[in-house]
Amino acid sequence: MAAAIRGAEEGADVMLVERDIELGGILNQCIHNGFGVEIYGEELTGPEYAERFTRRIGESRVDVRLNSFVLSLRPDKTMSLLTPNGVLEVEASAVVLATGAREKSRGEIQIPGDRPSGVMPAGTAQKFINKKGFMPGKKVFVLGSGDIGLIISRRLTWEGAEVVGVAEIMDYPTGLNRNVVQCLHDYDIPLHLSHTVTDIYGKDRLEGIELSRVDEDFQPIEGSSKDIDVDLLLLSVGLVPENDFFKEAGVSLSEKTQGALVDEWFQTDVPGIFGCGNAVHIEDLVDWVTMDGFRAGDGAVAYAGNDSLPSADKDVVAGDNVNYVVPHEVSGEDEFRFALRVTEPMENVDISIKGTDISYFKQIVTPGEMEVEEVSEEDLPELEGMSQLEIEVTRR
Amino acid sequence: MIKKCDVIIVGAGVIGTGLARELSRYKLDVVVMEKEPDVGWGTTKANSGIIHAGYDAKPGTVKASFSAPGNKKYEEWTKPLSVPFKRIGSFVSTKEESQLDKLEKLMEQGHENGVDKLEIIKDKARIKDLEPNISEKVEAVLHAPTAGVVAPYKLTIALYENARENGVDFFFNSPVEEIEVTNNSESDGRFAVTSSEGEIHGDYVINAAGISSGKVAKMVGDDSFSIFPARGEYHLLDSEIQGYVNKINFPLPTGDSKGILVTPAAEGSIIFGPNHQPLEKPSVATTRQGLDQVFNGATDLFPDIDTGKIVTNFAGLRAKAGSDDFEIGESEAVKGFINVGGIQSPGLTAAPAISEHVIGLLEEKGLTLEVDQSFSPSREPIPNFADMDMEEISEYTDDFRAAKEIVCRCEEVTRAEIEEAIERGADTLDGIKFRTRSRMGSCQGGFCTPRLVEILSDELGISPKDVTKKGDGSYLLDGETKEG
Numbered sequence: 056m057a058a059a060i061r062g063a064e065e066g067a068d069v070m071l072v073e074r075d076i077e078l079g080g081i082l083n084q085c086i087h088n089g090f091g092v093e094i095y096g097e098e099l100t101g102p103e104y105a106e107r108f109t110r111r112i113g114e115s116r117v118d119v120r121l122n123s124f125v126l127s128l129r130p131d132k133t134m135s136l137l138t139p140n141g142v143l144e145v146e147a148s149a150v151v152l153a154t155g156a157r158e159k160s161r162g163e164i165q166i167p168g169d170r171p172s173g174v175m176p177a178g179t180a181q182k183f184i185n186k187k188g189f190m191p192g193k194k195v196f197v198l199g200s201g202d203i204g205l206i207i208s209r210r211l212t213w214e215g216a217e218v219v220g221v222a223e224i225m226d227y228p229t230g231l232n233r234n235v236v237q238c239l240h241d242y243d244i245p246l247h248l249s250h251t252v253t254d255i256y257g258k259d260r261l262e263g264i265e266l267s268r269v270d271e272d273f274q275p276i277e278g279s280s281k282d283i284d285v286d287l288l289l290l291s292v293g294l295v296p297e298n299d300f301f302k303e304a305g306v307s308l309s310e311k312t313q314g315a316l317v318d319e320w321f322q323t324d325v326p327g328i329f330g331c332g333n334a335v336h337i338e339d340l341v342d343w344v345t346m347d348g349f350r351a352g353d354g355a356v357a358y359a360g361n362d363s364l365p366s367a368d369k370d371v372v373a374g375d376n377v378n379y380v381v382p383h384e385v386s387g388e389d390e391f392r393f394a395l396r397v398t399e400p401m402e403n404v405d406i407s408i409k410g411t412d413i414s415y416f417k418q419i420v421t422p423g424e425m426e427v428e429e430v431s432e433e434d435l436p437e438l439e440g441m442s443q444l445e446i447e448v449t450r451r
Numbered sequence: 452m453i454k455k456c457d458v459i460i461v462g463a464g465v466i467g468t469g470l471a472r473e474l475s476r477y478k479l480d481v482v483v484m485e486k487e488p489d490v491g492w493g494t495t496k497a498n499s500g501i502i503h504a505g506y507d508a509k510p511g512t513v514k515a516s517f518s519a520p521g522n523k524k525y526e527e528w529t530k531p532l533s534v535p536f537k538r539i540g541s542f543v544s545t546k547e548e549s550q551l552d553k554l555e556k557l558m559e560q561g562h563e564n565g566v567d568k569l570e571i572i573k574d575k576a577r578i579k580d581l582e583p584n585i586s587e588k589v590e591a592v593l594h595a596p597t598a599g600v601v602a603p604y605k606l607t608i609a610l611y612e613n614a615r616e617n618g619v620d621f622f623f624n625s626p627v628e629e630i631e632v633t634n635n636s637e638s639d640g641r642f643a644v645t646s647s648e649g650e651i652h653g654d655y656v657i658n659a660a661g662i663s664s665g666k667v668a669k670m671v672g673d674d675s676f677s678i679f680p681a682r683g684e685y686h687l688l689d690s691e692i693q694g695y696v697n698k699i700n701f702p703l704p705t706g707d708s709k710g711i712l713v714t715p716a717a718e719g720s721i722i723f724g725p726n727h728q729p730l731e732k733p734s735v736a737t738t739r740q741g742l743d744q745v746f747n748g749a750t751d752l753f754p755d756i757d758t759g760k761i762v763t764n765f766a767g768l769r770a771k772a773g774s775d776d777f778e779i780g781e782s783e784a785v786k787g788f789i790n791v792g793g794i795q796s797p798g799l800t801a802a803p804a805i806s807e808h809v810i811g812l813l814e815e816k817g818l819t820l821e822v823d824q825s826f827s828p829s830r831e832p833i834p835n836f837a838d839m840d841m842e843e844i845s846e847y848t849d850d851f852r853a854a855k856e857i858v859c860r861c862e863e864v865t866r867a868e869i870e871e872a873i874e875r876g877a878d879t880l881d882g883i884k885f886r887t888r889s890r891m892g893s894c895q896g897g898f899c900t901p902r903l904v905e906i907l908s909d910e911l912g913i914s915p916k917d918v919t920k921k922g923d924g925s926y927l928l929d930g931e932t933k934e935g
Contacts, residue, residue, distance in 0.1 A: 162895055184932055
C-alpha cells in the first residue's frame with residue numbers, strides 16, 4: 056500500500072493487486088499493538104495500522120483489485136491476472152512486488168516423528184484465533200522464539216490455554232527483546248534456549264513432543280531429552296520471502312535472504328521490477344516495511360517516467376560480523392538507508408562503512424533486531440570513487 | 452445384516468480398489484470395507500510411486516511372475532482413468548567397474564522375468580546425456596526404459612471413483628472385526644463379515660488388507676502367513692526443482708531393499724527414499740537416523756542436489772510376509788476366502804496383473820462372470836487449474852465463481868477444485884490434499900489451512916471443530932475463543 060500511495064501521489068496510474076478479500080495482508084490478524092512507533096510515534100494494532108493506509112488508498116486514484124491473483128509475471132512487465140471478472144492482461148511500466156513472506160514449515164526444519172494434527176505454524180494459529188474465533192489447542196508448546204511465536208504465546212494465555220514453554224535452538228532469543236519481556240516473562244512462560252523439538256508423538260492428534268538440548272553444532276545432546284505432553288505445537292522458526300514472482304520474472308535472489316537483490320530504490324536486476332518489504336528480507340517492524348514501500352514507490356514512478364534511475368554501481372557487501380545487508384547496490388548519488396543483521400549478539404560496537412569515517416555506535420546488537428542506518432547527503436562525498444561498500448561491525 | 456453381496460473385499464488400497472474396479476466389469480454385487488476414512492491410506496499412499504520394469508524379483512517367485520506383466524498393463528489402467536503415468540525409465544548405477552557383473556546379473560534376471568529393452572550403458576557421456584546431474588563417479592548403469600512413475604494415491608482414487616460409478620459399494624471407517632464362515636451360499640452367503648457398520652454377507656471374501664492381511668486371514672482360522680511390517684522413510688522436494696532428475700535412480704540393490712532411490716515423482720517434484728526398517732508394530736513416524744540415512748543415500752548419487760528444497764518428509768509401511776513374497780491364492784483352510792496378502796514392493800507395479808489373476812481364480816472357484824454391458828471404463832479427473840494454459844483458464848473461470856478463487860497459492864488450487872474433491876468423497880484435509888495437491892506445496896498448508904477448514908465445514912454442513920486432518924481424533928480446532 057505504501058508503494059501504491061506514493062505512486063498515486065506522484066501522479067502515476069497505479070493498480071494494486073491483492074489476492075485476499077481485503078487490503079492489509081498479515082496485519083489484519085495481528086491484533087496486538089506495537090505497530091507504528093517509528094512512523095506515527097504511537098502504538099497501534101495491526102488492523103489500525105492497516106486502516107490508516109487503506110483509508111489513504113481509498114482517497115487516492117489507485118485502482119484496487121481485491122480477490123485477484125497474479126497468474127504470471129513476465130520480465131517485460133506484462134502480467135496475467137485472475138480477477139473476479141475473469142482473466143485480465145496488464146502491461147505496466149514498472150512493477151513493485153510487495154508479496155511478503157511465508158512461515159517455515161515442519162518439513163523444512165525436518166522434525167521427525169508422527170504426523171498428527173495439532174502441529175502448525177504460529178501464524179496459522181494466529182489466523183484461526185484472531186480472524187476465525189477458534190482455538191487450535193489447550194496445552195501448547197512453541198518452537199522458535201521469533202516474534203510471531205512470542206506474541207501468540209501471550210494471546211493463547213489470554214484465551215485460557217496453557218503455554219508450557221518456548222524452545223529456541225540458538226543460545227539467544229531471535230524475536231524482539233520487548234516481546235520476550237512482554238509475552239513470556241510477564242506470564243512466567245519458560246524460554247528454553249539451546250533447545251529444540253526432536254520428536255512428535257500422536258497418531259491422530261498431537262499427544263506430546265520430545266524436547267532436547269542441542270550442542271554448539273545444533274545437534275541434539277544424547278541423554279538431554281524429555282517428553283512433554285501437549286496437544287498443540289506451534290512453529291515460529293523463521294520466515295521466507297515469497298519469491299515466486301521474482302523467480303518467474305528472472306530476478307536474481309540473495310542466497311542469504313532468499314529475497315530479491317535490490318538497489319537503493321529497491322529495484323531488482325530486471326529493470327523496472329522492484330521488490331520491497333518482507334519479500335526482500337525479513338524485517339522486524341512494519342514501519343521499516345512501510346518506509347521501504349514508499350521508497351520503492353518513488354523508484355517505480357521515476358523509472359516509469361524516464362525508464363531509468365541513477366545507475367547503482369557500488370556493491371554493498373556484508374563485512375565482519377554482518378550476516379547480510381540490504382540494499383545490495385547503491386548509486387552513491389543520493390542519500391540512502393541500509394539495513395543489516397549481525398551474526399551474533401555483541402555489545403559496544405561500531406557499524407561502519409569500511410574505509411570511510413561513516414560509523415554508528417551501538418550499545419547492543421543481536422541477530423534478532425535489525426539495524427537500520429542512514430547515509431546522509433553530507434556523507435556521500437566520502438563514497439566517491441568506491442566500487443564496493445563493505446559494511447562491518449567491530450567491537451570497541 | 453446390511454446387505455448380501457457376491458464379493459466382499461477387505462481393504463481399499465490399490466489392490467482392493469483395483470480388484471473392485473476390475474470386478475465392476477461384471478454383473479456382480481461387490482462391497483469394499485476399509486478401516487480408514489478414504490482409499491489408499493495404508494501402504495498405498497506412501498511409497499515411491501514407481502512402476503518397476505521387473506528385473507528385481509528373483510525368477511520363480513510370485514513377485515517376479517506379476518512384476519513385468521503388471522508393468523505392461525499400466526497404460527490399460529491409467530489411460531481410461533486419466534491418471535498421469537510416465538515411462539521415464541530407471542537407472543541402476545554403480546561407481547565401481549568391479550560391480551559391473553552385478554548389473555549384468557540384474558539384466559539377466561530381467562530377461563528371465565520378461566523385461567524388455569534392458570541395456571547396460573558404460574559410455575559416461577551417454578549416461579550424462581540421459582541424467583545430467585548424476586554423480587561424476589558413476590561408471591555404468593542398467594537402463595530400463597519401461598519403468599515409470601505414477602502417483603499411487605491418485606491412481607487409487609481414480610480406481611475408486613470408477614468402481615463406485617460402476618456400482619461397487621464402499622464402506623469407510625469400517626474396520627473388519629469378525630469374519631464368520633457360515634457356508635450357507637444359497638441365501639445368506641458363505642461369509643458374514645462384521646464391522647462397526649454392521650454385518651455384510653457374501654460368497655467370496657478377498658483379503659487385501661495390507662498390513663493387516665495376516666490378521667484378517669486369522670479371522671477365518673487361516674494362519675498360513677503373518678505380516679512383519681517394515682517402514683520406509685522419504686524426503687520430498689519442492690516442485691520448483693523439477694527437471695533436475697530425469698530417471699528413476701537406484702544404487703545397486705542390497706539384501707533387504709532396492710536401495711535409496713532418487714526420482715521425479717509423477718506429480719512433478721523429486722523424492723528421495725526409502726530406507727528399510729523392520730518394526731515391532733506398524734508406525735509411520737519418521738526418525739532422525741532414518742531421515743539422515745535417506746539423505747546420505749540420495750546425495751551419494753546426486754551430490755549437488757539442492758537439499759535446501761526439501762519441503763517435507765514422511766514414512767510409509769511395507770506389508771512384508773514371512774515368506775518375503777506375495778501371498779496370493781485361495782486359503783487352504785477356507786473355500787471362497789482369497790488372500791492377496793504380503794503385498795510389498797513391487798505391489799503397485801504388480802497390481803493390474805494381480806487383479807487379473809485373482810479374477811481368474813474367482814471364476815475357477817465358481818464365481819460366474821457375466822459381462823455388464825453398462826460398464827463404463829473411463830473417469831474424468833478434477834479439472835486441474837495449475838496445468839491449464841491461458842485459454843483454458845479463461846474458459847474454465849468463465850463458468851463459475853468458485854473457479855476464480857485460488858485457495859492454495861503454492862500449487863494454485865481453486866475453490867472449484869476443492870469443492871469438487873469434496874463432492875467426489877473427500878471429507879478430510881488429507882483427502883482433499885491427495886485429490887488436489889492443496890497443502891503439498893512450499894508452505895505445506897500454512898496459508899490455506901484456515902480457508903480449507905471453512906470450505907470443508909460449509910460443504911459438509913459440519914462445525915469447523917469437526918473438520919479433521921485424517922479422520923476421527925485428528926481435529927484441528929478444539930473450542931472457540933472467548934469472543935467466539
